[in-house]
Every structure is written in structure tokens, then in C-alpha cells.
Amino acid sequence: MYLSWQDSTSHTPLIIPPEWLEKNYQPFLKKTGDESLWRNREHVPLDSWLNTLKWTDDIVKEIILGFRKRGIENETLFLM
Amino acid sequence: MKHCSSCNHTVNGTNCSHGDHGFPFLGEWRTPVGNPHNEPYRVPFMIYNPLIKNPEKKTVKGNFYTLSIPTTILDIFSFTKSFAQEAQRALAERFAANYEHAQSLLRPVKESIRFFTVDPGGGQWVVDNGRNLRVRSPALTI
Numbered sequence: 001m002y003l004s005w006q007d008s009t010s011h012t013p014l015i016i017p018p019e020w021l022e023k024n025y026q027p028f029l030k031k032t033g034d035e036s037l038w039r040n041r042e043h044v045p046l047d048s049w050l051n052t053l054k055w056t057d058d059i060v061k062e063i064i065l066g067f068r069k070r071g072i073e074n075e076t077l078f079l080m
Numbered sequence: 081m082k083h084c085s086s087c088n089h090t091v092n093g094t095n096c097s098h099g100d101h102g103f104p105f106l107g108e109w110r111t112p113v114g115n116p117h118n119e120p121y122r123v124p125f126m127i128y129n130p131l132i133k134n135p136e137k138k139t140v141k142g143n144f145y146t147l148s149i150p151t152t153i154l155d156i157f158s159f160t161k162s163f164a165q166e167a168q169r170a171l172a173e174r175f176a177a178n179y180e181h182a183q184s185l186l187r188p189v190k191e192s193i194r195f196f197t198v199d200p201g202g203g204q205w206v207v208d209n210g211r212n213l214r215v216r217s218p219a220l221t222i
Contacts, residue, residue, distance in 0.1 A: 064128070077162075078128040079153060 005063060010052040014045075020055055125149055127156070140185045151176045151184040159186070 009016060028050040031038045038046075060080060067073040123146050154172035156162075163169045176184055195207050 074130055076129065077153070077156060079149070080126045080128065 007056065007059065009055055010049060014048045014052050016048070016052055016055050020058070021051070024054065024058070025051055026054065123149075127153075144183065144185065147176075148183050148185055152186055155184045155186045 027047055029047050064073065064078060067076050067078075154175050158169055158172050163172065176187075193207065195205065
């Protein structure tokens with residue numbers, strides 16, 4: 001049996017569930033140097049993008065724990 | 081106003097990459113890919129199962145085409161006897177040979193000189209020494 005799960009949270013426009021943001025948002029970057037480079041470098045805010053990765057890590061963990069709870073983790077190959 | 085020659089994005093003087101495409105996969109290693117939008121060569125992936133032991137957290141590094149992913153998974157299925165039917169096992173064994181760069185990361189490297197295009201419709205050609213290619217060379221019948 002094959003099961004796939006896909007999210008596009010880390011794709012623009014980087015929409016993260018507000019209840020997760022409220023508890024978990026982190027400013028990962030210390031933006032030093034020429035401030036204009038941080039505005040010009042990308043058209044999405046990097047801190048938000050890094051937080052979408054953290055959200056994705058959390059949801060993958062939740063999925064694996066769901067398999068563990070149901071006793072089918074050992075028989076499952078997870079590909080990320 | 082300038083435009084990037086590879087992606088036609090407006091060049092702002094700093095770079096022309098998409099914000100969420102390409103740059104996370106740009107490593108320091110040598111690569112035949114000059115255009116970061118050729119992501120198929122740079123997609124990282126991870127396999128997890130509680131019974132897979134990798135205490136040293138070893139990784140396989142290289143410029144592997146995305147078809148390495150199904151090929152490697154099929155090899156894992158074969159090694160773990162997860163296929164119920166012999167026909168499935170046979171197809172899994174032959175899968176990689178049907179694609180030009182579909183190397184399984186679990187098989188030993190078999191070096192061979194290859195000459196291939198980098199991107200469909202693009203102008204770049206690459207000679208590869210085969211160190212990143214792990215498919216079995218097809219048998220030649222004369």
C-alpha cells in the first residue's frame with residue numbers, strides 16, 4: 001500500500017497555520033551588513049521560509065508518530 | 081531593465097534566482113549544472129524506517145538525478161523482500177536500466193564515459209566519468 005502526503009507551505013506565499021506561528025515562530029536570521037541586500041536578495045522573506053521548513057519538520061514528525069501509534073511504523077518505509 | 085538569460089526573471093543587480101527555487105540545493109560541490117533551475121540534479125531526500133540503522137548518520141553525496149529516488153527505493157524493497165511477486169522483483173531489478181541516469185544509490189559505482197544533455201531544450205552537453213552513475217551498463221549484443 002502506498003500513501004503520499006504533500007504540502008506547499010514552503011512555497012510562496014508561505015502560509016503557515018497561525019496557531020503554529022503563535023507558539024513556534026523563530027527569527028532564524030541575524031540580518032547584518034547592507035540592509036538593501038536583504039530586500040533585494042529574494043522576493044520572499046527568508047525568515048518566514050525557514051519557519052515553513054520548521055513547520056514541515058513538525059508535521060512530518062506528527063505523521064510518523066501517527067504510524068507509530070497505530071503499530072505500523074516498522075513495516076513502513078518513509079521517503080522525505 | 082535586464083533579464084536573466086536562464087530564467088527570464090528581472091535581474092536586480094544581485095541575482096536572478098527564484099526565492100523558493102534552487103538556492104537551498106546549491107552546494108559547494110562540483111557540478112555539471114550551471115543553472116540552479118535544473119533542480120532534478122540537486123533534490124535531497126531522506127529514507128526512514130526504525131529498522132534502518134545508521135548511527136553515524138552517513139549520507140550519500142553527489143549530483144544524482146531524481147530518478148535515483150525510485151530506483152533506490154525499489155532496491156530497498158528488493159533487499160527487504162517486500163515484493164510479493166517474482167515479476168515485481170524482476171521489474172525492480174531492471175528499472176534503472178530503462179532510464180539514462182536512474183542510478184540506484186545502493187549499487188556500486190561502475191564507471192563509464194557518458195555524454196548527455198543537461199536540460200531538455202538547452203544547449204549544454206556534459207561528459208561524465210560515471211562516478212555518479214550506478215546503473216549496470218547494458219550488455220552489448222554483437
